[in-house]
Amino acid sequence: MRKEYNLIFERSIEGHRAYDLPNIDVPVLDSLIPSEYLSETDIPLPELAEIDVVRHYTNLSRRNFGVDNGFYPLGSCTMKYNPKINEETAKLFNNIHPxxxxxxxxxALHIMAHTAEMLAEIAGMDACCLQPAAGAHGELTGIMLIKAYHESRNDFDRKIIIVPDAAHGTNPATAAMxxxxxxxxxSAADGGIDLDALRAAVGPDTAGLMLTNPSTLGLFEKNIIEVARIVHDAGGLLYYDGANLNAVMGIVRPGDMGFDVMHINLHKTFSTPHGGGGPGSGPVAVKEKLIPFLPKPVVKRTENGYVLDYDRPQSIGRVKNFYGNFSVIVRAYTYLLSLGADGIREAAENAVLNANYIRSKLRGVYDIPYDRICMHEFVATPNEKMRANHVTTMDVAKSLIDRGYHPPTIYFPLIVHEAMMIExxxxxxxxxxxAFIEVMKQLAHEGETNPEALHNAPVTTPIGRPDDVKAARMPIVKFCE
Amino acid sequence: MKSYVPHTENERREMLESIGVKSIDELFSDVPASLLLKRRLNIGEGMSEVEIRKAFLELVNKNRTDLKVFRGAGAYNHYIPSLVLELSARSELYTAYTPYQAEMSQGMLQAIFEYQTFICRLTGLDVSNASVYDGATAAAEAMVMMLNATRKKKLLLSAGLHPEVIETVKTYAHSIGVEIVVVPLNEKGMTDIAQLKANAEGFAGLIAQNPNFFGVIEDMKALADCAHELGGLFTAYVNPIALGMLKRPADYGADIAIGDGQPLGVPMSFGGPYFGFMACTNKLIRNLPGRIAGQTEDAEGNRAFVLTLQAREQHIRRDKASSNICSNQMLCAIMASIYMAVMGKHGIKEVAEQCLQKAHYLADGLTQIKGFKLRYASPFFHEFVTDCEYDAEKLNDALKAKGFMGGLPLGRVIKGEHGMLWCVTEMNSRQDIDDLICAVESIVKEGLA
Incomplete structure (x- = not known):
C-alpha cells in the first residue's frame, strides 16, 4: 500500500515535449530587447511528453480525497456536495476579458447584480459586494468597512475589536491586519457569550464585535438580541462571520439578529468546490449605513443596462484586482437558481437535522460537552475509557481515514480539549x-478495548503519519536535484 | 427545485424520533421567536437543470466574446492547453478542502510542493507559498512582509504598477496607518530613480512591476540596487510569461517576487479566479504568508508531504499571524503547474518570443498610420501605449463594430489619460494583426475617430 510517487521534476527527459504552438508568422527581428535585460539561461522547467503529464496528475488525484470520494464531515467547512451543473455553467464565461x-x-454583470441581491436577501442586509476572494478576505473587507464608518464620523478612538475565545483564528488575525x-x-458555561464579560469589555474604544452564530460549538447564541444591544449601545458595530450560515439560511437572518456587516463563504454555504484550498469567494453584505464605504466598483442597474460604478467617493477602495472570483460566483448563482427560496431553507433545515441525528446516536458513546440541540455541527471528544487508554482525537481521526472517511475538524474550537467538530x-x-455512526461506535469500542490498533492508524494510505516536527525544523519546501 | 437533500419523509421522521423532537421547527428553538423569518425568502422559485441551461443560454448571449482580443492590462489571452482544464477537473482534487489530513491528501500536498518548486524555478528565489488571491493582494501581502521585516511604516510603489494593484495596496495600507508614496515614471516610461532616492527616507521597501503596466521593460537591477543602497527591500512584480525571456527576480537581487499567475493557463473568466504567486529569499521565510507544503517522512521513512511552518498562520497564531489568509487559490495554482509541465522550458520561451515579435509587428503597423505614435521609445515586451490625435473611446467603438477588442482606452483606469494600451499574444495571427491595422487605417480615413 505504501508507495512513493515521483515528482514531476523527476520524470523529466531531455527533449520530450507536450506543447504545440503554431509557427511564428511575423518577421522575426533581433535585438528588440537589450541583452542586459535578458536571462542568460532557460527556466529549469521539466520536459515531458503529453501522456506523462496526463498520467502524473491523474495519479496525483488518485492519492487525494474529495467530497466526491466520500463523507467529509469537516466542521466549520461545510463540505456539501458540489453540483455538477455549477461546473457546466461556470465554463460558459471562461473567455470574457475583465x-x-x-x-x-x-x-456577466446581470449574474453579479442578481447574485448580490439574492445574497443580501438571505443575509437580511441592504447590499452585497462580491469582490473579496475568500472568507478571510471578506472578513478583512468587513472590518475595514467598520473602520471607515467610525472614521467618517470623526470617531478615531475606537481601537478595539472584541472576539470570543471560541472564534475562528481568522477573526483575531483579520482584526490585527x-x-x-x-x-x-x-465563553459562558453554556458555550454562549458571557454577557457580563461582554458588558465589561465594551466601551468608547470598542470598534466592534466579531461573532459566529451559530458558534464554533454549533450552538445558536440565544442572547443575540442582548449581545447586539450591548455592542450598539457602546457605539460599536457587529460583524457576522458567515462560516456557519448554512445552519440558518431562510430561517433567521444575520441582519435581523442585529449584525451590521458580514461575509458569506460561497465555497461553503453555496456549494462551490473548495479546490483543495481555493479559490473560494467571500462576498460582504452590509446594512445601509455601510453602503457608501463598499469596495469599488459596484454593479448598478440603470435604464440602459448594467454598469460598473467607480464613482464612489467614500469607498474604502479596492481589495483586489477586477471584480471578484467571477466563475466561483457563477457557480453559486447556479446553486441559488436551482434551489430557490424553498430549497435554500430546506438545505438549512436538513443540515441541522443531520447534525442532531449523529449527535443523538453518538450520545453515550463519545463525550459531548455541550449536549443539547445543536445547529449544523456539534463537538464531541473521546469518552473517559478511551482517554484512560490514551486514545486521542488524533487516533480517532486517523482510524476514520482507514475506514474511508475524511475526519471531522480536530482540536478546534480551542476551548474544548480534544475536540472533534462534526458537520x-x-x-x-x-x-x-x-454507516458513519456505526464506524464511530466501533472505533469507540476499539479504543476502550484495543487501543493499539488506533494508535497505529492509518495503515491503508500511501503514507503513515508524517513527521510534522521534522518538516518544520528542517524545512524542505521545494525539490532540489 | 432541488436542494440535493436525499431524505425521504419516512427517513426524516425516524431521524426526528431519534433526536427526540417532533418537528424540524423544534430544532430551532434556541432562535428567539421574534427573529425567525416568518415569510419565504424573496429569491424566486427553484429551477430544474433544463431551465437553468435555458437561463444561462440567454445570459451567455448577452455577452460578446467573438471580438479579436488585442487587450491585456492585467488579464491576458493566452493559449491554454487542453490538459489544463481537463486535468484540473479531476474531482478528487477540486472537491477537496485544504489538505489538513496529510495521509489522505498526498496528491494535493505533492501538487502544492511541485507548484512551489515551479514558482521558485520561475523566479529563481528560494521559497514560494501555495498562492494568494491574486497579483494585487500579493502586492499587499509583500508590503506587510517588508514592513514586518524592516519595522518601518512607509512603502514606495512604482507608478508603473497596475493601477488596481496600487489601489489595493493603498486600501490595505490605510487600515494599518502606513504611508504610501508612488514614485513617478520618467520620460522613458521607467520608474524615476532620482524620485525614488528623493522619497526613500524611512522606507521599508519598493515594489516595481516588470514589464510595467505601460508595457515598458524596467531596469530592475538598477531599481533593486537603489532600494538596497537606501536601506530598503525590493519586491519585483513580474509577468510570468515574460520570464521566459527576461532576467528573473533572483538575477537582479529581488528579496520578494510576486505577480498574477493568470497568464499561466488560467482562463480570463471576467477577472477571476486567478492566483497571486509569492516567492522570497530564505531570510524572509518566516514572514511569508499563507500555506506552505514541506517534505518530511513517515515512521517507515517514506517521503511524505505536509503543510508546514504553520506557526506563521492564523489558526495557530491568531492575532500574531503573518496574515489572516486561510483559503488561497490552490486549484488555479495547480492549473498553472499543469501549464508549466506541458509547456516546459522551451514552450514558455517560445510563447514569450511570439508575444514579443507579434507585439512589435503591430506597433510598427500602427505607428505608420497618420496620427499614431508610440508614447515611449523604451524596449517593451507584449504591451505598448500609443498616443493618437483621435478619441480613444470613439476609436474603440469603431473597432468593436469591425470585430476587434482594441487596446484599452487608458482613461478608464487612470484619470486624465488619453492613450491606448495594446497587447498582442501568441493567440493573434499575422492575419488578425494585419486586419486590425487595416481596420484602424480605414477608421481614421473615414474620419470616424
Whole structure:
C-alpha cells in the first residue's frame, strides 16, 4: 500500500515535449530587447511528453480525497456536495476579458447584480459586494468597512475589536491586519457569550464585535438580541462571520439578529468546490449605513443596462484586482437558481437535522460537552475509557481515514480539549450517516478495548503519519536535484 | 427545485424520533421567536437543470466574446492547453478542502510542493507559498512582509504598477496607518530613480512591476540596487510569461517576487479566479504568508508531504499571524503547474518570443498610420501605449463594430489619460494583426475617430 510517487521534476527527459504552438508568422527581428535585460539561461522547467503529464496528475488525484470520494464531515467547512451543473455553467464565461467593454458583458454583470441581491436577501442586509476572494478576505473587507464608518464620523478612538475565545483564528488575525487591537472574551458555561464579560469589555474604544452564530460549538447564541444591544449601545458595530450560515439560511437572518456587516463563504454555504484550498469567494453584505464605504466598483442597474460604478467617493477602495472570483460566483448563482427560496431553507433545515441525528446516536458513546440541540455541527471528544487508554482525537481521526472517511475538524474550537467538530451537511443520506455512526461506535469500542490498533492508524494510505516536527525544523519546501 | 437533500419523509421522521423532537421547527428553538423569518425568502422559485441551461443560454448571449482580443492590462489571452482544464477537473482534487489530513491528501500536498518548486524555478528565489488571491493582494501581502521585516511604516510603489494593484495596496495600507508614496515614471516610461532616492527616507521597501503596466521593460537591477543602497527591500512584480525571456527576480537581487499567475493557463473568466504567486529569499521565510507544503517522512521513512511552518498562520497564531489568509487559490495554482509541465522550458520561451515579435509587428503597423505614435521609445515586451490625435473611446467603438477588442482606452483606469494600451499574444495571427491595422487605417480615413 505504501508507495512513493515521483515528482514531476523527476520524470523529466531531455527533449520530450507536450506543447504545440503554431509557427511564428511575423518577421522575426533581433535585438528588440537589450541583452542586459535578458536571462542568460532557460527556466529549469521539466520536459515531458503529453501522456506523462496526463498520467502524473491523474495519479496525483488518485492519492487525494474529495467530497466526491466520500463523507467529509469537516466542521466549520461545510463540505456539501458540489453540483455538477455549477461546473457546466461556470465554463460558459471562461473567455470574457475583465476589461471588455461594458456593453459586451451584460450577461456577466446581470449574474453579479442578481447574485448580490439574492445574497443580501438571505443575509437580511441592504447590499452585497462580491469582490473579496475568500472568507478571510471578506472578513478583512468587513472590518475595514467598520473602520471607515467610525472614521467618517470623526470617531478615531475606537481601537478595539472584541472576539470570543471560541472564534475562528481568522477573526483575531483579520482584526490585527486591519490595525485593531483584540480583546478576547471567555465563553459562558453554556458555550454562549458571557454577557457580563461582554458588558465589561465594551466601551468608547470598542470598534466592534466579531461573532459566529451559530458558534464554533454549533450552538445558536440565544442572547443575540442582548449581545447586539450591548455592542450598539457602546457605539460599536457587529460583524457576522458567515462560516456557519448554512445552519440558518431562510430561517433567521444575520441582519435581523442585529449584525451590521458580514461575509458569506460561497465555497461553503453555496456549494462551490473548495479546490483543495481555493479559490473560494467571500462576498460582504452590509446594512445601509455601510453602503457608501463598499469596495469599488459596484454593479448598478440603470435604464440602459448594467454598469460598473467607480464613482464612489467614500469607498474604502479596492481589495483586489477586477471584480471578484467571477466563475466561483457563477457557480453559486447556479446553486441559488436551482434551489430557490424553498430549497435554500430546506438545505438549512436538513443540515441541522443531520447534525442532531449523529449527535443523538453518538450520545453515550463519545463525550459531548455541550449536549443539547445543536445547529449544523456539534463537538464531541473521546469518552473517559478511551482517554484512560490514551486514545486521542488524533487516533480517532486517523482510524476514520482507514475506514474511508475524511475526519471531522480536530482540536478546534480551542476551548474544548480534544475536540472533534462534526458537520455532516444536508447533502448526505441517512444511510451514509448510519454507516458513519456505526464506524464511530466501533472505533469507540476499539479504543476502550484495543487501543493499539488506533494508535497505529492509518495503515491503508500511501503514507503513515508524517513527521510534522521534522518538516518544520528542517524545512524542505521545494525539490532540489 | 432541488436542494440535493436525499431524505425521504419516512427517513426524516425516524431521524426526528431519534433526536427526540417532533418537528424540524423544534430544532430551532434556541432562535428567539421574534427573529425567525416568518415569510419565504424573496429569491424566486427553484429551477430544474433544463431551465437553468435555458437561463444561462440567454445570459451567455448577452455577452460578446467573438471580438479579436488585442487587450491585456492585467488579464491576458493566452493559449491554454487542453490538459489544463481537463486535468484540473479531476474531482478528487477540486472537491477537496485544504489538505489538513496529510495521509489522505498526498496528491494535493505533492501538487502544492511541485507548484512551489515551479514558482521558485520561475523566479529563481528560494521559497514560494501555495498562492494568494491574486497579483494585487500579493502586492499587499509583500508590503506587510517588508514592513514586518524592516519595522518601518512607509512603502514606495512604482507608478508603473497596475493601477488596481496600487489601489489595493493603498486600501490595505490605510487600515494599518502606513504611508504610501508612488514614485513617478520618467520620460522613458521607467520608474524615476532620482524620485525614488528623493522619497526613500524611512522606507521599508519598493515594489516595481516588470514589464510595467505601460508595457515598458524596467531596469530592475538598477531599481533593486537603489532600494538596497537606501536601506530598503525590493519586491519585483513580474509577468510570468515574460520570464521566459527576461532576467528573473533572483538575477537582479529581488528579496520578494510576486505577480498574477493568470497568464499561466488560467482562463480570463471576467477577472477571476486567478492566483497571486509569492516567492522570497530564505531570510524572509518566516514572514511569508499563507500555506506552505514541506517534505518530511513517515515512521517507515517514506517521503511524505505536509503543510508546514504553520506557526506563521492564523489558526495557530491568531492575532500574531503573518496574515489572516486561510483559503488561497490552490486549484488555479495547480492549473498553472499543469501549464508549466506541458509547456516546459522551451514552450514558455517560445510563447514569450511570439508575444514579443507579434507585439512589435503591430506597433510598427500602427505607428505608420497618420496620427499614431508610440508614447515611449523604451524596449517593451507584449504591451505598448500609443498616443493618437483621435478619441480613444470613439476609436474603440469603431473597432468593436469591425470585430476587434482594441487596446484599452487608458482613461478608464487612470484619470486624465488619453492613450491606448495594446497587447498582442501568441493567440493573434499575422492575419488578425494585419486586419486590425487595416481596420484602424480605414477608421481614421473615414474620419470616424
Amino acid at each position: 476589461y471588455a467593454d461594458q456593453d459586451c458583458v451584460q450577461g 486591519a490595525g485593531y487591537k483584540i480583546k478576547e472574551i471567555k 455532516p451537511t444536508e447533502t448526505e443520506s441517512k444511510a451514509t450517516l448510519d
